[in-house]
Amino acid sequence: MTEQLKHDHKFADSPLIEVVDLCKSFKEFEAIKPPGVSLKIMPQEVLVIIGSSGSGKSTLLRCMNRLIEPTSGQVFFEGVEITDRTINIDEVRRNIGMVFQQFNLFLHLTVRQNIALPLKKVLNLSDEEIEKRIKTVLETVNLYDKVDNYPGELSGGQQQRVAIARVLAMRPKLIFFDEPTSALDPELTGEVLQVMKRLVSEFHYTLVIVTHEIPFAKEMATRVIFMDEGEIIYRGTPDVVFDKPPNDRLKKFLSKILEMG
Amino acid sequence: MENNNNKNNSKDEKNKIKEILSQIRLTRKNFGWWIFGVFVAILFVGFVRTWFNPEAHYFDPILGIINLILLPFGHTIDSLDFRMEDILYGLASGAQLTFIVSMVSLIVGFFFALILAVILVNKSHLYGLKLIAQSYVDFFRSTPLLVQVLLVYYGFAESMGDVIRSLNIPMFSYEVFAGILALALNTAAYQAEIIRGGILAIPTGQTEAARALGLTSGQTMRYVILPQAIRIIVPPLTNELINVLLNSSLISAIGVRDLTKKSQSLQARFSLWEVFLISAVFYFVIAFSLSKITKRLEVKLRIPGLGVVND
Ligand SMILES: Nc1ncnc2c1ncn2[C@@H]1O[C@H](COP(=O)(O)OP(=O)(O)O)[C@@H](O)[C@H]1O
Ligand SMILES: [Mg+2]
Numbered sequence: 333m334t335e336q337l338k339h340d341h342k343f344a345d346s347p348l349i350e351v352v353d354l355c356k357s358f359k360e361f362e363a364i365k366p367p368g369v370s371l372k373i374m375p376q377e378v379l380v381i382i383g384s385s386g387s388g389k390s391t392l393l394r395c396m397n398r399l400i401e402p403t404s405g406q407v408f409f410e411g412v413e414i415t416d417r418t419i420n421i422d423e424v425r426r427n428i429g430m431v432f433q434q435f436n437l438f439l440h441l442t443v444r445q446n447i448a449l450p451l452k453k454v455l456n457l458s459d460e461e462i463e464k465r466i467k468t469v470l471e472t473v474n475l476y477d478k479v480d481n482y483p484g485e486l487s488g489g490q491q492q493r494v495a496i497a498r499v500l501a502m503r504p505k506l507i508f509f510d511e512p513t514s515a516l517d518p519e520l521t522g523e524v525l526q527v528m529k530r531l532v533s534e535f536h537y538t539l540v541i542v543t544h545e546i547p548f549a550k551e552m553a554t555r556v557i558f559m560d561e562g563e564i565i566y567r568g569t570p571d572v573v574f575d576k577p578p579n580d581r582l583k584k585f586l587s588k589i590l591e592m593g
Numbered sequence: 594m595e596n597n598n599n600k601n602n603s604k605d606e607k608n609k610i611k612e613i614l615s616q617i618r619l620t621r622k623n624f625g626w627w628i629f630g631v632f633v634a635i636l637f638v639g640f641v642r643t644w645f646n647p648e649a650h651y652f653d654p655i656l657g658i659i660n661l662i663l664l665p666f667g668h669t670i671d672s673l674d675f676r677m678e679d680i681l682y683g684l685a686s687g688a689q690l691t692f693i694v695s696m697v698s699l700i701v702g703f704f705f706a707l708i709l710a711v712i713l714v715n716k717s718h719l720y721g722l723k724l725i726a727q728s729y730v731d732f733f734r735s736t737p738l739l740v741q742v743l744l745v746y747y748g749f750a751e752s753m754g755d756v757i758r759s760l761n762i763p764m765f766s767y768e769v770f771a772g773i774l775a776l777a778l779n780t781a782a783y784q785a786e787i788i789r790g791g792i793l794a795i796p797t798g799q800t801e802a803a804r805a806l807g808l809t810s811g812q813t814m815r816y817v818i819l820p821q822a823i824r825i826i827v828p829p830l831t832n833e834l835i836n837v838l839l840n841s842s843l844i845s846a847i848g849v850r851d852l853t854k855k856s857q858s859l860q861a862r863f864s865l866w867e868v869f870l871i872s873a874v875f876y877f878v879i880a881f882s883l884s885k886i887t888k889r890l891e892v893k894l895r896i897p898g899l900g901v902v903n904d
Contacts, residue, residue: 399801426807436802439899440821449816450806484898495802502806
């Protein structure tokens with residue numbers, strides 16, 4: 333079962349995603365400012381993005397799978413430019429999982445149907461294969477007993493774990509997490525973070541995580557990016573960023589977070 | 594263990610009976626149910642009585658009730674009795690046509706409205722299609738239905754009139770065709786607004802999640818947005834269903850022999866204004882039972898965490 337979810341990357345030394353000078357403005361408002369953001373996401377990396385609310389973290393994530401169209405700049409996925417309007421973005425997106433702050437499970441479908449829908453309609457898998465995958469991923473997040481429940485019957489933590497399972501069933505090459513625990517009560521964040529840790533330690537997934545969970549970030553991140561007011565202010569390894577922050581704005585942000593936590 | 598279970602069961606049953614009793618007590622809320630129930634009971638008694646005694650008048654019990662209704666207006670049933678059978682049969686056939694016409698218009702209008710709503714919420718410009726759809730909706734919501742009915746009736750008379758008549762389908766005259774078309778066009782505009790509201794009420798997160806999983810925009814609309822939107826718009830659609838049924842009385846103006854038209858001609862024949870009172874009861878019974886049936890549907894379609902929870 334674990335073998336099925338595990339990842340081999342064909343190009344272990346070339347980036348999965350490369351972003352070049354990406355800018356985004358909503359009308360006049362510059363959510364990601366010029367000259368823009370550039371970054372590379374390498375296979376098996378756990379990239380954590382931190383920054384205060386409104387700094388453009390979600391906008392950056394959404395530009396990378398074109399849920400939002402960037403104003404300028406380029407995004408490459410496995411070397412192919414996906415900001416090119418002529419490519420089929422739906423085919424790219426099936427390889428990039430995304431987990432949201434508000435879970436976004438389909439409320440009219442049961443857990444099973446939530447997972448099955450994209451497997452059937454996007455990947456065109458057989459019913460047997462779909463059922464097999466549902467079982468595998470729900471056992472991974474420890475929720476197989478809820479397979480016939482509706483999202484409205486689950487706790488926030490359980491919903492988020494189903495959302496992760498739904499993404500896992502697509503077998504994406506990497507997964508974006510946009511504040512996956514911010515909408516959860518403190519006692520429920522643990523179970524979601526636990527699942528995310530397993531994705532890294534057991535399945536060696538490539539993850540991009542926007543989060544305010546500092547201890548989690550410190551433990552899991554291979555690299556940290558700090559954003560503020562639409563710019564990347566600082567990049568570094570977690571031990572530098574969290575233990576001896578060399579930047580004033582970063583320092584201020586971290587002390588604010590620690591105060592609240 | 595088993596004993597305990599039994600005890601619980603009988604307790605449950607008692608509670609259930611209590612609940613049922615509290616539901617059927619005559620209150621403001623179930624007043625309509627009572628009228629409906631009494632009406633059905635009378636019909637039933639009427640059937641049983643004619644079965645046992647073919648001589649007995651089929652509509653006797655209804656006559657009794659109508660007598661009660663008429664008394665305050667200075668009539669007694671004796672003065673109406675011999676005309677009553679014609680009146681009731683006439684109105685019943687009118688009611689049947691009214692019902693069929695409204696249902697067909699509603700369903701045809703629904704599919705048209707679905708197309709309109711999807712065009713209206715589409716983010717791309719669609720080469721003026723959106724403008725056309727919006728103008729359509731605005732036109733039909735801002736002009737009187739009666740004018741629309743006349744417009745369709747006379748507007749299509751030349752091109753469609755003979756074709757429809759030559760088809761010779763029972764109950765489907767050119768008048769009925771024009772009536773259904775006008776009602777469907779009208780309700781499509783209202784339903785389009787309802788469906789559009791439902792689509793816009795679905796949080797954008799649902800679309801984002803669907804697109805992020807690789808579904809196309811069409812698949813997202815079909816498998817994620819519309820199924821949820823339809824569920825939350827069942828109450829306003831129910832309302833529209835009743836509107837169509839009651840508004841359908843306007844097609845009597847182009848000669849469709851619906852419930853209203855029938856009551857008019859029966860009134861003229863017997864010069865009895867009370868005919869309209871009975872026809873109102875017919876409308877009430879149809880409208881009320883429809884609203885109760887759709888309420889059932891609403892409860893059945895309900896999914897935890899989606900849409901309105903209160904009754
Ligand atoms: N669709 C939008 N229209 C206009 N402004 C937006 C939109 N989405 C985000 N913004 C603005 O862009 C800025 C960055 O937003 P976001 O990327 O969500 O920040 P973060 O995720 O870091 O909290 C915010 O100031 C927000 O108000
Ligand atoms: Mg955000």
